[in-house]
Amino acid sequence: MKHVKAINRKAARIEHYGRAETNGSGHAAPADEGIAGGASGGSGGGAPSASGGPKDVVGLESRGPHIPLGCSLVFSPGWEADSSGGTAGLCQPVERDLFDCHYGCFWPVQVPDQLNHSPDWTGKCAAAQKDWRKIDLIFP
């Protein structure tokens, strides 16, 4: 980190865990209380960022129970504004449930044609919250 520097031991551990999280290596325990040694490379499909490379997307994987953020009825389909008119609670189908949005929502999320063209589109995606990186790109 360039603008924030860890001073005490706890801060060093936070920095280490933060780096591991950004790198997609989960919450691997640091070797010796987290001060020495860098985080290992990403295992979840993301590129490491410590060296300045592109950062992995982790925003949709925040810990804790996932609270469905809901769509807006005022400004459909929930991509521009949330139910309170702000932008903090925008509809996030990937985080919530890709298929629920696809089938259940009156403004369905755009997914490929799984009946004819791309039947195995989500073959490797058992749970969208965890496996969304494995969803194939589709070129019609």
Place this chain on the structure above:
Amino acid sequence: MTTLVKREFHPFEAAGEHFLYMVPSAGVFHIDQASRAVLDTLEGREMTAAELVSELGTEVGADAVVDAVAELQEIRAIGPGRMPPEKPLPVLPPAGFPLTTMVLNVTNKCNLSCTYCYEYGEDKIVDTDYGSKPKFMSEETAREAVDFMLKESGANRVAHLTFFGGETLLNFKVLKKTLAYARTQGALLGKEVEFSLTTNATLLRPEIIEWLVDNEVGVTISIDGPQESQDKFRVFKNGMGSYELILPKIKELLRRHTSRPIGARVTLTRQNLDVKSIFRHLTEEMGFWEVGFAPVTTADGRDYAIEGEGYDSMLAQFSELALEFQEAAIENRHHGFSNIKDTLEEIHKGVSKAYPCGAGLGLMGVATDGEVALCHRFAGSEDHKIGTVRDGVDRKLQYGFLEKHHVVNKTDCHTCWARPLCAGGCYHEAHTRYGTTTAPNLHYCDWIRAWTDTCLRVYGEIASRNPRYLDRFDMENRVPA
């Protein structure tokens, strides 16, 4: 885009630099100008990263703002504006948590009559005069206590046994035998036992001093300072002061006993608040290695209770001693103000407490009849008993206590930035003041925050000017085998 707001931390300045003390993680971070600009801009506002860039980009550079925002998010100094409030659950320590320190009340009798005494004074919890507890712990109970301690210390290689009273040395006979027994039993189990005791020094005599030296027993002397301070409250039953009697004994102890640091522990009262001159007297004139101060534990309104301006004066003097400590640390010199040393160590390690102290967990007190209490201050209290040395700890009582006293359950502490270090303060103090151990000590909140801020600034100063000094706190870490 997600809007960002400031999250919980305490900013402080030291050595001309800016730092954040993160709550509740207790991490200490140095922040640069770009990070400061982001935090200042977010003061009382909710903004997206893009808005921050457009507002600060020309001043500190767009790239710097983007990076600073990411880093501040990583350490949780800022975060999404519309997150549901976090509701942390009390996470209890795992079963079988080892006992680190056992405090053995070898007697509840004392040869002094200190007016403010929590064991004999107006605020006592146990009837020490006419109660049912024996006045002295028997050899047998002490041996059972040692067995209890060794068993409860679990996988720890070192156990710590503190002898306490009453006046500890009134039961020297049992003390001697208990120490020898603990050494032998510890050795059989491959454990080391460390010993310490607290005494008022009146009964120190050459034979006892030799025993302390030979056995490397750490000694803490309860003393209130120069003669006029000491003789105000620390008196014999006939009202005679104890200073003249103890002075030569303490000097002899300090001369002979050099294997362990000898500390003084001072009780501050409304009438005895000249912290600096007490410190000078005890260190420079008497030769104590360390001096620790504690305000008297008392119910509100007692004659000796510290109130209002008294707290301000105490804080101002603590701060002056803290600055002296800081300058000494920067030059790698020793300074004996132990209050700040203990807090600096906690800051350095990033201690974030679920409980104000180890009472009922890593530390337990044993009464003269072998009952196990939360700590020595509750020894003998029926309401604060969690087991006996014979039958062990009643886990249901212990975990009931731990659940009830977790900082998460102290609503008053939820918005306080000092809670990682304070966690509501001493149970005994709370019991004396508010009648319950679960109450946070609201009467000294402002004091604790101001003192913690002082300690943080001293920490920042040392970290900037002589970071090697802080290594000693890593060295003192005891790792269970």
